[in-house]
Amino acid sequence: MKVLVPVKRVVDYNVKVRAKSDGSGVDIANAKMSMNPFDEIALEEAMRLKESGKVTEVIAISCGITQCQETLRTAMAIGADRAILVETTADIEPLAVAKLLKALADKEQPQLIILGKQAIDDDCNQTGQMLAALLGWPQATFASKVVLDDGKVTVTREVDGGLETLALTLPAIITTDLRLNEPRYVTLPNIMKAKKKQLDTINPGTLGVDVTARLKTLKVVEPLKRTAGVIVPDIATLVSKLRNEAKVI
Ligand code: AMP
Numbered sequence: 001m002k003v004l005v006p007v008k009r010v011v012d013y014n015v016k017v018r019a020k021s022d023g024s025g026v027d028i029a030n031a032k033m034s035m036n037p038f039d040e041i042a043l044e045e046a047m048r049l050k051e052s053g054k055v056t057e058v059i060a061i062s063c064g065i066t067q068c069q070e071t072l073r074t075a076m077a078i079g080a081d082r083a084i085l086v087e088t089t090a091d092i093e094p095l096a097v098a099k100l101l102k103a104l105a106d107k108e109q110p111q112l113i114i115l116g117k118q119a120i121d122d123d124c125n126q127t128g129q130m131l132a133a134l135l136g137w138p139q140a141t142f143a144s145k146v147v148l149d150d151g152k153v154t155v156t157r158e159v160d161g162g163l164e165t166l167a168l169t170l171p172a173i174i175t176t177d178l179r180l181n182e183p184r185y186v187t188l189p190n191i192m193k194a195k196k197k198q199l200d201t202i203n204p205g206t207l208g209v210d211v212t213a214r215l216k217t218l219k220v221v222e223p224l225k226r227t228a229g230v231i232v233p234d235i236a237t238l239v240s241k242l243r244n245e246a247k248v249i
Helices: 037-051 068-078 094-108 127-135 188-194 235-244
Strands: 002-006 009-011 033-035 057-064 082-087 112-116 139-149 152-159 162-169 172-176 199-202
Touching: 002 037, 002 094, 009 068, 033 037, 033 068, 037 057, 037 068, 037 112, 037 139, 037 172, 057 068, 057 094, 068 082, 068 188, 068 199, 082 094, 094 127, 112 127, 127 139, 127 172, 139 162, 152 172
Parallel strands: 002 057, 002 112, 057 082, 082 199, 112 172, 139 172
Antiparallel strands: 009 033, 139 152, 152 162
């Protein structure tokens, strides 16, 4: 049984990004890039399923520029068997990614696709859901536990005020939440081994997908800077400031 794991190359979560001065976007020139953290969790889950003998092949997929190859090599160092880069310089949105993944799913015929619940750069939380709709497959988003059995997968999800458990027939889509697992570290020998693994590159045209952007960014601005606080001498002054200056009571 095959599992596809889409992995996105994003600005590393430790990097503090800044808006460009012309407001046209976020400045990521020279920023450290990494695999989207939720995708590391997705890949870890796929690896655990493979190690338990329930999965035979894990394929990592990335859509984007040539440098996404680095993310795919990391995915293969973690344990993915092979990788596919859908290479494009276009700024691809979740719908385009979902269409590309659908085309690859039609080709590869996996039983499971595990995505991150969201990419930490665009925070869209849309790709998995759109892909499930395009494929007509059942979906379980925000998974915190995954149990794979013959022909079905049982997924526990964290919802407001408790846990929800869903049973899905395969093929199915899962998106990962933070508490699903703790991803392993990449070891040097595995980085070396990953260099020899198969990495295929295709372009969106070959898959018959138009990746033209449908959204237009009007403006990106930094959040307002917090102003310095003041120390008040007594409670009466505090209450007076809250009432008359902040007008919150
Ligand atoms: P989003 O809907 O953009 O928040 O992304 C949700 C998930 O879709 C990510 O965690 C990835 O698993 C997948 N994904 C989104 N964009 C890409 C991309 N360009 N390449 C590979 N996977 C992607």
